[in-house]
Amino acid sequence: MLTGLAGLTLSSAMLVGCVDQTKIVEKPTKVDAFLERVEKGEPMPVEEILAYIENDRDAFNGWGEGYEFPVHPAEKHLKGWTIVLDPGHGGDAHKKNWKRGPTGVREAAINLRVGLILKALLENSGAQVKLTRADDSYDMSLAERAEVANTIVRKRDGGVGADLFVSLHHNASGPTANYTTVWFHGPVKWSEPDLDPAKYVAHELGWALRTQVAKTSPIMNDQQMYAKGFGVLKMTRVPAFLCESSFHTNPDEEQRLRDAEYNLREAYAIYKGLTEYAYGGRPTQEAPNVKIDGSEMVIETVLDDGSDKGWWGHDKERTVASTVNVNVNGVQAFAKYDAKSKKLIAKVAVADLPEAESYEVWVHHQNMFKHSNYPQRYSVAFSEGLVDGAKAESKAMLVKRNGIED
Numbered sequence: 430m431l432t433g434l435a436g437l438t439l440s441s442a443m444l445v446g447c448v449d450q451t452k453i454v455e456k457p458t459k460v461d462a463f464l465e466r467v468e469k470g471e472p473m474p475v476e477e478i479l480a481y482i483e484n485d486r487d488a489f490n491g492w493g494e495g496y497e498f499p500v501h502p503a504e505k506h507l508k509g510w511t512i513v514l515d516p517g518h519g520g521d522a523h524k525k526n527w528k529r530g531p532t533g534v535r536e537a538a539i540n541l542r543v544g545l546i547l548k549a550l551l552e553n554s555g556a557q558v559k560l561t562r563a564d565d566s567y568d569m570s571l572a573e574r575a576e577v578a579n580t581i582v583r584k585r586d587g588g589v590g591a592d593l594f595v596s597l598h599h600n601a602s603g604p605t606a607n608y609t610t611v612w613f614h615g616p617v618k619w620s621e622p623d624l625d626p627a628k629y630v631a632h633e634l635g636w637a638l639r640t641q642v643a644k645t646s647p648i649m650n651d652q653q654m655y656a657k658g659f660g661v662l663k664m665t666r667v668p669a670f671l672c673e674s675s676f677h678t679n680p681d682e683e684q685r686l687r688d689a690e691y692n693l694r695e696a697y698a699i700y701k702g703l704t705e706y707a708y709g710g711r712p713t714q715e716a717p718n719v720k721i722d723g724s725e726m727v728i729e730t731v732l733d734d735g736s737d738k739g740w741w742g743h744d745k746e747r748t749v750a751s752t753v754n755v756n757v758n759g760v761q762a763f764a765k766y767d768a769k770s771k772k773l774i775a776k777v778a779v780a781d782l783p784e785a786e787s788y789e790v791w792v793h794h795q796n797m798f799k800h801s802n803y804p805q806r807y808s809v810a811f812s813e814g815l816v817d818g819a820k821a822e823s824k825a826m827l828v829k830r831n832g833i834e835d
């Protein structure tokens with residue numbers, strides 16, 4: 430077992446500021462048919478997840494005196510979020526020397542354990558969570574994993590598409606490397622809703638696992654690694670990132686990863702990063718009204734800075750005015766934002782726009798936490814063309830990804 434148990438609780442408490450509830454898990458009893466219950470979507474307490482890991486003695490060490498994981502005071506801000514967790518790989522136990530540490534710990538098994546614990550932590554906060562795989566018997570294709578996030582129905586509003594997709598992996602290299610990286614896809618300007626949560630999670634992971642922080646950038650573009658990027662991130666059309674939390678090929682790290690407590694430590698860091706992100710809120714806006722007025726296309730919407738509507742002063746200015754920006758098919762609009770009414774009016778000269786069946790309106794703004802809005806793109810179509818008085822239908826578009834047509 431790790432000797433740093435007290436460190437997890439104490440340090441978390443220091444960072445959080447105050448801890449309103451601490452759970453202490455006693456030695457568990459064996460749980461049968463556990464994975465079938467996860468598959469059915471039954472809510473699964475963290476205690477049961479840890480009990481499951483304890484029972485899988487082939488790959489993992491035993492149980493300690495009890496684990497502590499303080500509930501983050503701000504976790505209520507995750508309530509209603511729809512999050513898809515993707516434990517990487519799977520179904521490779523029969524493959525010799527395939528994605529294993531020096532003594533045989535499989536990356537796929539670690540990814541699943543972290544995913545199971547994280548699911549329980551997030552569900553405790555009121556989030557809707559789906560695992561792409563809740564079992565270690567098969568390896569889903571990357572397209573199937575992305576599809577889970579792209580098509581999930583949100584319980585919150587009945588809409589389609591997860592709020593976040595988080596792929597869980599561990600890295601491989603020589604015996605000395607052991608740093609944390611969190612990966613996003615595409616140009617930074619397309620990736621703000623991916624980057625906002627990724628940076629919180631990257632910092633929490635590096636800190637919690639005590640990996641080689643500052644050796645390299647904690648967040649990285651997947652096209653640094655492969656020209657086309659990571660398939661799973663490229664095909665996921667909702668805000669997404671991929672964690673390479675630590676290196677299972679580092680002999681010391683591999684032994685730590687055997688421990689249920691260490692798996693909890695990792696899952697807890699991701700939970701904490703996501704909570705800190707949700708705490709600051711994700712800005713959004715009403716679907717824009719788009720019309721032609723004389724010689725101009727006029728786009729009107731009302732911004733929502735994403736902060737808690739119950740907070741004192743929530744109606745005060747929380748949008749960073751300099752970040753408000755609108756363009757149509759890349760043509761810069763003249764945007765006027767009124768901080769009091771939160772109304773945004775943007776105009777583009779029709780003469781500057783090409784003739785097209787539909788137009789892409791890009792709306793951008795950030796709140797005082799510098800969190801970017803989502804969605805950012807709308808498809809706008811005028812059935813009668815760009816004639817004076819015409820009104821358009823506007824429809825939110827998925828996240829833009831390199832090489833994938835809308």
Ligand SMILES: [Zn+2]
Pocket residue numbers: 517518536598599
């Ligand atoms: Zn992997």
